[in-house]
Amino acid sequence: MKNDSALSRRTFIKTAGIGAVFPTVLTPVFPQLPTALDVPDLEKIKALLATKDPNIWLFTGDSITHGAKHTHGSRSYPEIFAERLRWELKRVRDLVINTGISGNATRNILSDFDWRISQFKPAVVSLMIGTNDCARKEITTAVFEQNLTDIVLKIRALGAVPILHTPNPIILEKAPERSTLPDYVPVIRNVSNAQAVILVDNYQHWQATTDTNVNREWLNDPLHPGARGHQEIARLLFRTLSIFDAQEPTCGGPYYEGEH
Template identity: 75%
Template sequence: MKQNAVFSRRKFIRAAGVGAALPTVWTQPRASDQEQLQTLLTRKESNIWLFTGDSITHGAKHTHGFRSYPEVFAERIRWELKRVRDIVINTGISGNAIPNILSDFDWRVSQFKPAVVSLMIGTNDCARAGMTPDLFAQNLTTIVGKIRDLGAVPILHTPNPIILEKAPERRTLPEYIPVIRNVAEQKQVVLVDHFSHWQNTTDIDVNREWLNDPLHPGPRGHQEIARLLFKTLSIFDPQEATCGGPYYEGEH
């Protein structure tokens, strides 16, 4: 073929006639994460819900044998909502920060092929040498991208407030909370803002009732974390036991 017979795309359009146009390709807009979560909660197919994070998600020690918030979530999903074939996995590890999860992502997250990944992190990051809010933001953005690359829906949590004067090594934690909120807003991720909820609860002594030590929620604190998650996902029902409703079948 002669060189002058090779048409550029623009020349081809002109040759086809003035006003000719390529067909418009319509694409379906991506459903929001909240919409995707509602679909997952109502579809017939089963889901894998994965929780990861540090000792708060792990539920280590400070629950005194009671349920951690991922376990309360499992009761809500698998029993009260009758999604008995859904699976709830907890890969939180006490003492971890976000670099630990990133370096162990395949083992902690990917291998389970989750539909949803819930992440609460930051309480240890703020005490790590070399960590800054800016670096934390980069890490958090990276992990959101890795979760979405799996085809999963991410959920971000702010950690609960701590008693700063009794945990001076974590005095910068309040600087990390806006980072989590900003990443959630920028990446359009569902956010469960426990830090705000705990700070705005004034009818009880939150530190005494919800914390077991300066950092870790006790059993009541884990219930509150779970219930705010339920409210964020629009699955809170005050009549159900996991949401605080009365339940007793004893006979005397």
């Protein structure tokens, strides 16, 4: 006669589908908790922000993420994010790394993935890309979709949370070599949907803004955001991640507090 504990163990093994041979290490089973695949990425972000352990947040992409030249010395959106995270949210031990490189496309991210992303062991990887892809004839929308999907899968393989951005709109008539950018934006949305990735839809936000002259106020040239444009990208990211607070300076609240 077999004891109850043996029967319970056998029942558990059959139910779990583990089989007769155990692997060297078994992941503990907690039926009351969802598995990692069941946790939406926004919930993972929320958990990262709640933990006391420090995390690495990595931004990569092209010149827009790089923040090259067109900010006129003001902060780029990854730098604004760092201010929100490390000062306003008091996560002072978190690290924000920016590996964006001007002129890059998806193929550059893939070929340089280990240096640009893997080595840092990030918890979160934010990617804005596409403004250069659309100017490369060899990177069709189909190739772009495959490249973007491969990047997302490689990020997930690191155990990191991916975040995708659509780029900001550009002045098409002044950048004819990038006239197909509107064809690449839906690809980013499609990959986001297919891979259940957080999407920061800058393109939609900028197009939907009617109370300001976006081209004049938010762009510094036909392609690149200026200081105000980077603020808008950062604030949309904050809203998407549910960390926007209108009273805080990075979100538009007052910076000035001195008495002279």
